[in-house]
Amino acid sequence: MTEQTIAQVGEFPLIDSLVAPLSMGPQVQLGPGDDGAVVTIDGSMVVSVDLLIENSHFRRDWSSAHDVGRKAIAVNVADIEAMGAQPLTVVLGFSTPASLPVRWAREFMAGMAQEAQLAGVSIVGGDTTNGEIISISVTVMGQTAGLAPVRRDGAQVGDEVAYVGRLGYAAAGLDLLMHGIGWLQPGEGAHQRGFDGSTADAARRFQHDVSRYRETIESQRHPQPPYGQGRVAARAGAHAMIDVSDGLIADLGHIAQNSGVRVNLRSEAFIIAEPVRAAAERIDTDPMTWMLTGGEDHALVATFAPGTVPEGWTVIGSVDAAAGPDAAGSAPMGHPCIMVDGQQWQGAGGWTHFSS
Numbered sequence: 105m106t107e108q109t110i111a112q113v114g115e116f117p118l119i120d121s122l123v124a125p126l127s128m129g130p131q132v133q134l135g136p137g138d139d140g141a142v143v144t145i146d147g148s149m150v151v152s153v154d155l156l157i158e159n160s161h162f163r164r165d166w167s168s169a170h171d172v173g174r175k176a177i178a179v180n181v182a183d184i185e186a187m188g189a190q191p192l193t194v195v196l197g198f199s200t201p202a203s204l205p206v207r208w209a210r211e212f213m214a215g216m217a218q219e220a221q222l223a224g225v226s227i228v229g230g231d232t233t234n235g236e237i238i239s240i241s242v243t244v245m246g247q248t249a250g251l252a253p254v255r256r257d258g259a260q261v262g263d264e265v266a267y268v269g270r271l272g273y274a275a276a277g278l279d280l281l282m283h284g285i286g287w288l289q290p291g292e293g294a295h296q297r298g299f300d301g302s303t304a305d306a307a308r309r310f311q312h313d314v315s316r317y318r319e320t321i322e323s324q325r326h327p328q329p330p331y332g333q334g335r336v337a338a339r340a341g342a343h344a345m346i347d348v349s350d351g352l353i354a355d356l357g358h359i360a361q362n363s364g365v366r367v368n369l370r371s372e373a374f375i376i377a378e379p380v381r382a383a384a385e386r387i388d389t390d391p392m393t394w395m396l397t398g399g400e401d402h403a404l405v406a407t408f409a410p411g412t413v414p415e416g417w418t419v420i421g422s423v424d425a426a427a428g429p430d431a432a433g434s435a436p437m438g439h440p441c442i443m444v445d446g447q448q449w450q451g452a453g454g455w456t457h458f459s460s
């Protein structure tokens with residue numbers, strides 16, 4: 105029997121079935137179902153949006169619908185955490201081919217609901233349309249609730265640089281998946297690029313033992329941002345903060361550049377987690393590259409006045425005065441604002457869209 109598709113169910117019955125299981129937090133006066141949602145907030149509103157596009161941000165043969173739903177919430181809530189604000193609500197833009205099995209949409213929504221619960225946000229509305237591939241846009245709203253927002257431009261010379269959350273996991277998982285390791289069973293995504301659908305190809309892709317580094321692949325499917333730690337950093341008086349979406353060096357580069365300072369990282373301060381080390385051994389690569397330039401774990405990295413780094417954060421470097429214009433000119437492709445073990449970082453600091 106073939107699976108029921110979205111085309112067979114129709115727009116409004118689909119929406120009804122997607123929103124019915126959602127629960128609303130106490131701040132929600134009016135949830136999905138009207139022209140707009142109504143939300144009570146404390147202080148100023150902090151708002152951010154991110155897109156997840158099929159084959160750019162996820163693949164259906166790498167991640168389940170549930171994983172993609174979890175990721176859609178996590179990557180967006182991390183931006184509100186990185187402002188030191190309290191995440192409250194999200195609205196979802198969902199575009200999908202009519203041929204998508206309804207099961208995929210329901211599991212996606214269940215993943216969103218599960219992660220929303222973890223992150224402490226309510227899904228208060230959305231929009232559903234027809235499109236050639238799956239596109240997901242999540243807008244997240246938070247409140248300042250008595251604490252000043254922590255921006256990217258506040259780092260001060262003499263600050264300590266520290267992070268909380270995972271580094272290198274999601275990048276390791278991405279590399280493994282790109283090596284054909286850890287794919288899901290071929291389902292509706294089997295037609296997608298990189299998978300020829302043949303039995304031999306399927307057998308080759310699913311024969312790997314991934315037990316030692318499973319957590320890295322799971323992190324690529326859905327990251328685990330350190331929920332609540334953005335508020336902890338704001339309460340500790342963090343001077344600047346960002347979440348690591350593109351790569352630690354790239355994202356710290358935004359702090360350094362916006363603040364007019366230079367960041368010095370000490371590689372010996374990084375602790376390489378066992379699953380990341382195991383993944384690096386499996387595909388014979390340097391795990392530090394993933395930790396320094398890999399994205400999608402959505403760790404928080406912040407700068408603090410000396411002695412004010414919160415418990416549970418790992419200090420990895422310090423903030424210096426910016427180098428002169430000569431130094432900037434000597435690393436046109438690199439990150440003149442970021443030093444690692446006393447050397448200016450040359451080359452890519454993380455993921456950028458539009459490059460081949």
Ligand SMILES: Nc1ncnc2c1ncn2[C@@H]1O[C@H](COP(=O)(O)OP(=O)(O)O)[C@@H](O)[C@H]1O
Nearest residue numbers: 152153154179182183186346347348349350355
């Ligand atoms: N198309 C756009 N229109 C307006 N602002 C944008 C657009 N794309 C990105 N920005 C802004 O540029 C900044 C950097 O974007 P991005 O790298 O996506 O940040 P993040 O990693 O926090 O998601 C953000 O402040 C974002 O709001």
Ligand SMILES: Cc1ncc(C[n+]2csc(CCOP(=O)(O)OP(=O)(O)O)c2C)c(N)n1
Nearest residue numbers: 154159160161162163278349350399400455
């Ligand atoms: C199919 C697939 N290809 C490539 C990647 C890797 N990747 C996609 S986006 C990205 C960086 C973060 O995404 P972005 O849209 O730049 O997030 P933002 O900085 O706006 O939060 C990475 C490492 C992936 N996750 N899935």
Ligand SMILES: [Mg+2]
Nearest residue numbers: 153154155349
């Ligand atoms: Mg963004």
